[in-house]
Amino acid sequence: MADLILHHYPNSPFAEKVRLILGHKQLAWKSVFIPMIMPKPDLTALTGGYRKTPVLQIGADIYCDTALICDVLEQIAPTPTLYPDAFKGAARIVAQWADSALFTAAMAWNFQPAGVAQVFAGAPAEGVQAFVADRAAMRGGAARMSSTDAAATYKSYLRRLANMLHGQDFLFGAQPCVADFAAYHPLWFTQERTPALAGILDATPDVKAWMARMKAIGHGASSPCRAEEALALARSATPVAAQDEVFQDEHGIALGSQVVIAADNFGLEPTEGELVAATRTRYTLRRTDERAGTVHVHFPRMGFTLKKVTA
Missing domain, CATH: 1.20.1050.10 (Glutathione S-transferase Yfyf (Class Pi); Chain A, domain 2)
Structure with a gap:
């Protein structure tokens, strides 16, 4: 598996949530510090617009929102479980x-x-x-x-x-x-x-x-990582293909459509891309950035809106 890269800053409460979970699961991870406020050009090169903290990067897969990050870390390290x-x-x-x-x-x-x-x-x-x-x-x-x-x-x-x-x-x-x-x-x-x-x-x-x-749980084993290194890792990687994920259509928007996803109540910056997955719990967009290459940006369904891009 590619390195776990957490884009965060020390004072972020939601980042502390994920840092402790990484420690709880005894996972090694790389730490990229991002600015507390906009602009965040290195982060948004990966996300396409989403700017909240933290963001988890695994190769060319970018995971937004700690609710989804928790699920991803649970899949990587099922024990000790977050969901008894x-x-x-x-x-x-x-x-x-x-x-x-x-x-x-x-x-x-x-x-x-x-x-x-x-x-x-x-x-x-x-x-x-x-x-x-x-x-x-x-x-x-x-x-x-x-x-x-x-x-x-x-x-x-x-x-x-x-x-x-x-x-x-x-x-x-x-x-x-x-x-x-x-x-x-x-x-x-x-x-x-x-x-x-x-x-x-x-x-x-x-x-x-x-x-x-x-x-006392601590943050596990982290090592510093430069933003340029994280972008290069994304650019050299290939996003993970969807593994027989069942398409759940609640919007009448077909896979392959150009869509915009945004949080529904805080940090409303949108991310635009091609909808490549819409499962029971998450959305995935494919997008290309000249610095990050082709990435998949993942969002939880809960707390986010999905809209089709109209000409």
Whole structure:
């Protein structure tokens, strides 16, 4: 198998989710650091437009969104599993809640003035302003939850996690599953990146103890990789052919059509390409870039829209 290449940056909560899963599964991986804000020319050469963090590259196959990346890593290394049979559905539902509702409340809490001062300590004012403008553009004009509204919501969510952890080491028992990694990463940002605001965790000692267990998993074996090297690896590789994947048509759009895929609520930059697969859980586009060559860009169905390109 080709190297696992993670395109990310150190402060990204969603990247921390994947870094820990790589450590949990004891996978070796290459690390490409990308900018926190646009433009991201090396990344978008691979994705065709998608700009959210992280992105997983395996040769000429590019995987977008951590929900899909989790599934890919599970296929590569089935044990230890992220999806135990006894509560597979519940674990996915909690992970989806954590990646959306919990993340939104936690980050609104984290990015009040005291948190911003720590995240951007030493950065020029124009850098902070550029970050704020970039994230406002990613929201597509939608309002951000205020830190005051976030306070009560975040506290309630922490209590719910504490209830799940009572009497056990992880959210669903003795071993971590996908729900643990999804719930951990926004709390990680509070504790590790905005420690001035981490007192909100003190009322839930079971959560803090669980966080220590999650942190101890580590990131596995990573090695640095330059963006130019990752692009060259994509250019020299051939995308993996679809393995008898059943076409599931929900849109009346045939395989081979030129389509646009975009996230449905945050980070709305579109990716255009030829639809080469639409399965029960994912879409795959074929596209060609002069720097990356011909690649397959993969997206989960959930959270993304598919539209046919019209002349």
